[in-house]
Amino acid sequence: xxxxLDTYSMNVGHSVPSVVTGKPVSVGGSRGxxxxxxxxxxxxxxxxxxxxxxxxxxARVAVQGFGNVGRATARLAQQAGARxxxxxxxxxxxxxxxxxxxxxxxxxxxEAGRVGGFAGAEALxxxxxxxxxxxxxxxxxxxxxxxxANAGQVRARMVVEGANGPTTPAADQIxxxxxILLLPDILANAGGVTVSYFExxxxxxxxxxxxxxxxxxxxxxxxxxxxEVLRTAQQEKVPLRLxxxxxxxxRVAEATRIRGKYx
Numbered sequence: 001x002x003x004x005l006d007t008y009s010m011n012v013g014h015s016v017p018s019v020v021t022g023k024p025v026s027v028g029g030s031r032g033x034x035x036x037x038x039x040x041x042x043x044x045x046x047x048x049x050x051x052x053x054x055x056x057x058x059a060r061v062a063v064q065g066f067g068n069v070g071r072a073t074a075r076l077a078q079q080a081g082a083r084x085x086x087x088x089x090x091x092x093x094x095x096x097x098x099x100x101x102x103x104x105x106x107x108x109x110x111e112a113g114r115v116g117g118f119a120g121a122e123a124l125x126x127x128x129x130x131x132x133x134x135x136x137x138x139x140x141x142x143x144x145x146x147x148x149a150n151a152g153q154v155r156a157r158m159v160v161e162g163a164n165g166p167t168t169p170a171a172d173q174i175x176x177x178x179x180i181l182l183l184p185d186i187l188a189n190a191g192g193v194t195v196s197y198f199e200x201x202x203x204x205x206x207x208x209x210x211x212x213x214x215x216x217x218x219x220x221x222x223x224x225x226x227x228e229v230l231r232t233a234q235q236e237k238v239p240l241r242l243x244x245x246x247x248x249x250x251r252v253a254e255a256t257r258i259r260g261k262y263x
Contacts, residue, residue: 002027018203021196030199032214033192038072038140039215040191041162042080043222044183045136048158051230052181057081060097060134062156064088064126065141066115069162069189071106073138078102082136086121086129089114090141093129094121131155139166146171154180161185176239184241186248187229191218 001022009015017028025031032039046056059082063074066089074084083099091114094100101120108118116123130137130145133155139145140162146154148170158181161167165185167175175182195218202208209217233243 001029016203017206018200021199021203023199028199028203028208030195030202030214031209031211032218033195033199034068035072035076036195036214036218037069037162037189037192038074038076039218040194040222041069041073041138041140041160041188042076043191043219044188044226045077045082045138045158045160046080047223047226048160048181048183049135052157054135054157055081058083059136060085060132061136061138062086062129062132062134063138063140063162064093064129064145064166065139065163066109067141069192070138070140073140073160073162074100075102077136085134086124086132087115088124088126088129088141089116090126092116093124093126094118095124095129095132096121136160138162142166144168146175148174151175152178154178156180158183161188164189172239172241182240184244186244187225187240190225191222194218194221 001020002024004020005023005027008019023029049056049059061077061082061084063070066087070087074087078084084102085097085099086093086095094115104120105115105118109115130150131153135157137154137156138160142163143165146167148168151171151174154175159175160183195214198214198217229240229244229247232247233240236243
């Protein structure tokens, strides 16, 4: 992204920091971008727990994936008071019903290259992690992890889609029938693209915000988005995924109607 910025800027004769997002902070990137997707996940998780009348303090969270999104989600959820009981990577996972020591786990992962073998937890497979009893299951790695074959075994109160498309349509229906609240990817993992938008705005202004300002703006927008999607779902009596799409399409349709048809 820094090379794209440089190439474009050299061709127009001056620096254009708004031309692309995802840049390093040193060349006009946004602070808070690295953790933005995970922060958005935790924000929607907190709002959804409140909707169900559950506190985030002590809530059990299982996170599939320990890359950028999964690691940030686990750490920020723990900071908010949740109990992260399991995490996994492509080789398998670790589980501690009392809660994982994430700082020690991150050190172990950095040294060993995987979460497996961590002394403070039991080993479990990715498939077993998806079936743990918990308040929130966060698939934050690959698509199509919850399917018609395994969704019936999910015991979480809610699923927070940190990854893109981790739940198939068949699994969607099964989870809905089981009364499991699903926070769709278009809402739950929108923190990253939202902070990319913030980066564009900062580049246009050529005025850059502190990380605290970025995080505060992100959380405000995520809370607002959750409230609007939830309200649509309740009014139309549809799942949150469909409500999010209905809301998005209605906004585009309204803007198109107002702008008219010229030429």
